[in-house]
Amino acid sequence: MNKKTIITILIALVAMAGQAQKHLPAFQYSKEPAVLSGQIIGNNQQITESVHVRYSLKYTSGMGDALRQTSAAVDADGRFTLSLPTGTTVDCHVAVGECRFICYVVPGQTVTFTLDLNKLETQGLANALTFSGQLSDFNHDLVYATEQGIDPETIYRDIEAKRNMGQLANELPEKSEQGYFHYLDSTYQRVNELIDNDREIGQAYREFAKAVNRYEWGAMMPFCGQSIQYAGIDTDEAYDAFEARLKQRLEVYMKDDPWANPVLCYVMWSMPETFVDSYVSHPVKLPTDYQQCHLASKFLEQMGAQRFLLTEVQKDSVLTFLPELAQDVLDYNERMERELSFVSEQGMSRVCTLPDNADDILATILKPYNGKPVLLDLWETTCGPCRLAFKDMHDKKKDLADRIHFVNIASENSDLATWQRLIPNYIGDHYRLTKQQLQSLHSQLPCNTSGVPIWVLINADGTIHHAFTGWRNVDDMMKEINQVLQ
Template sequence: MKQLKFVGTILLLLYCSSCIRSKEKVIERPPLIWSHSCLEIDKVVLSDTATVLYMKAFFTPQNWIKIASTSFLTDDKGKQYILRSTEGITMGKEFYMPDSGEAEFKLIFPALPASVSSVDFSEGDNMQGAFKIWGIQLKSKTLPKLTLPKETKPDIHAVLPDPELKSGKAPLSVQILGYRKGMPTELNVSVCNPIDFPPTDIVLQLHADGTCSGDIPVYTNHAAVVRYAGKGFECFLAPGETTSLAINLHEIFRTQSRLRKEKHPYGKPVYYSGYLASLSQELAVVKPQFPSIENNDFARQLLSDLNGKNEEEVKEYFLTKHKERTELIAGLEVSPACKQVLRCETNLLYTSLISQTSSLVVQSYIVNNKLQGEEAQKYYNTRINKVPDNFFDVLKDLLSANETTVFYCPTTSYYIYIWGALKFEDTLIRSLGTNQGILFDLLHTAAISRQINDFTSIDGDRIAQLNAPFREIIKAKNDELLVKIEANKKKTGFTVSETGEVSNEDLFPSILSKYRGKVILVDVWATWCGPCIMANKAIKPLKEEWAEKAGKDIVYVYIAGENSPLGTWNNMIPDLKGEHFRLTNQQWAYFSSELKIEGVPTYFIVDREGNITSKMTGFPGVEAIKSKLTELMNKK
């Protein structure tokens, strides 16, 4: 009887465990609306006791990710479920990615009610760079159906209109299909006019329905890039012409996903209407076949292919690639306008690469031989060769001085900038046999525009030398600058401080000693540093929130070097409330070496006794800085 009872007990336990297992629901690779991070969900297991997300991370090897302990799920009724535990990763701790760049772990949350059909995952709404995943489907094998716009059919006979050089406003409207509450509310528009590099960025705010609109300042017909969901969409703008885009989040995520790429498409990633919509739709389809230098895979392959080649061999390599791409474009079943833009971009790309041949030979050697630091710099300084004068004669077969299609190429301003930095104009004049034409107008106008962007006003005689209508464009920009310079003279809240007569060794301690007894945020920056400028804009609301603490509990110290032009620096610091130091080149070199500053921006957080408690290379986000400063300010 005891033995039979024991056997009966075992059978009862097996039955009970099978009942428990039967209540588990396993959802393999559930459909997602969007994840704007390196995380994807491989599987969801639902039971009466827990909700388990089986995560896969795809990120740069030896770089870390972190899952916040504040992470939560939100169900379709708005109820939140806080992260309970993890397996394979520790909450709140840095997890370094293996060499494969892939990792798996589990996130365990409380059980969900049976009625829940979808959830969102988030680390938190007030955390810079927080992981978020929207629309995790628990009951459906497909995503909610979107109402897709009517597709603009390509006009295979379309030709490019001649650009009209005049200033004006271009109405732009954008709709994010699949937009949900909690998704990013800002959309970036990079205005790719041919004379300003980097492009002018304009931020538009999305409404609750995922739409936004704005009048974009333009100089002529030219390209723009609308950025959302980690992806950019090229379009065209023109004075008085309306451009409209509908961006399909469902399809964007599918194409970007490592685990869901083979799923059935949810439509096109983007739909265009309005100005040059047919051309935009064509280019959106065919341009991925023609990567450029800003594409990391293209750049890596390029440097690999150049390994071991000398300058003449590199030039021949570029000419061969140019020919192959040109022939591929000729065979496309697209409009003449589309081919025209693609050919122009190809000509600009390979002209630019050939103009940088000597530098690319050196870069290829450094990368392929894994040279670093001083060893790489030494090789770079000693290796660059001067090529013969006739080396660039081939450019006359690639480039035209009067090619107006350049206005429709989003990367034109980059190439103009590169040729300006290389002082390449004389070479272009020799190669093309002329110093007249649109290309040279752009080179001259862009050079002056850069000076204005650096807060250097231009005298009227120099502006008068420009050809119309570039003359009017530059005059308007210069007039705006003069107004801003006068306005800056009236601004307060910033102080230009001197380092005094101190040794390099005592420089930083001397600066910190001025503010002993207060918490210090030190921002090492440069006027030409785009991430520095964006970070300063991001942190401005926090400084305004803490306005009463400024100078009492906390001090903001900004340190730049002579590589930030004095005129530019003088006119940028009025918008950065705090204490400003501009170091000499010698001071900057010692300061950077001693404190191991690997790039800008770099931040130091210093306690009331003058001790550095944190160092951060790159902008870590407002919340990270706020948290560290608050902790120190609360210590009396």
């Protein structure tokens, strides 16, 4: 083989290597877990004992099933291996001590990284991290772009935070509808320029980042009405005209069918209904692979969030249209069927009412339960964390049913039909208060009552042990419950 031939082969190999990550791998499903492995380099004082990873599934029941967390011990050489049953291509939030970064993994394949803690202190994260295996160049670019402040997700997350805090309007050059959209459009252009102008970013991440930018730009449009006080929108006619203008903007956004871009599968956490509701000219075209994911999420949401089991016709549809995900969906249906039948058969859910002339709402509610601790759960059907708490606490409630009373309180703010449909599956006694009764009850509670869920633990003698707002996890709740059971 002559020198010219060798050079030609080498050039071809380099070109092939360069093209290997020109595009992202297909969004895919697999029963095989993704593997994340690596090595932490540093002295004994620097190396942490474990690596923690948080990731989300792309199809969930709508009851908090998406979030997954796992960890692996780091051995004496700083090495670790994690098996992640993701089911789909997904991003992972990795924590090594105080160091945090995001990388993508693919089911059935291995992503490996080396983290040099010495370089981390002096040269920054992008220089301290070296990836190998699947998506190595892309993952490095992701870390680099985030560190450089040109990651679209981070940029729009900051905008969303300002919007939620009511700060966004104060930063706009013109506090008007036109000013908001000019700000949004200029942000979109600015982010694209940042991505294009940084020559260190490879093609795979560049393609990804620009798709993220387009997605986030579109996702911000429907929220504009919550971000600013629009001059002149003080009548139904004016609001209808504004809605029409918003739809026109969404038409422009959707004209190239952005969901047909497979890259968007990586970033499409919310369902496409965000745009479908406002986009009317023709149906949204989902990528073929993602279509299964979307349909699976709808069936799981029906079972998990709405508490409706699959019909026989739906089971046939699952087998026909979801070949890769059918068994997961059907297994979840069987699990829900067992759970719901247990609550019904044991009579562990009751509807209760208060007398119309009740003055002391708290005392009236607690009167039937004197002599045993009580856990009051103030919730509403529209509250996601409230319904997640019912799901998470289900098994504990079954175990503790003879030691503590569970009392669940909703109000007229919850749709009656939805409340009636849900409560047969939720363990405990159920009250639905008028707004006046709820306000009276709130005045008796020693905690912030501006949100839900609100938890009130009552001692066996009827005194309040502890009251608090929000849902964290089962372990924290059981610590509180065990104190009143002692």
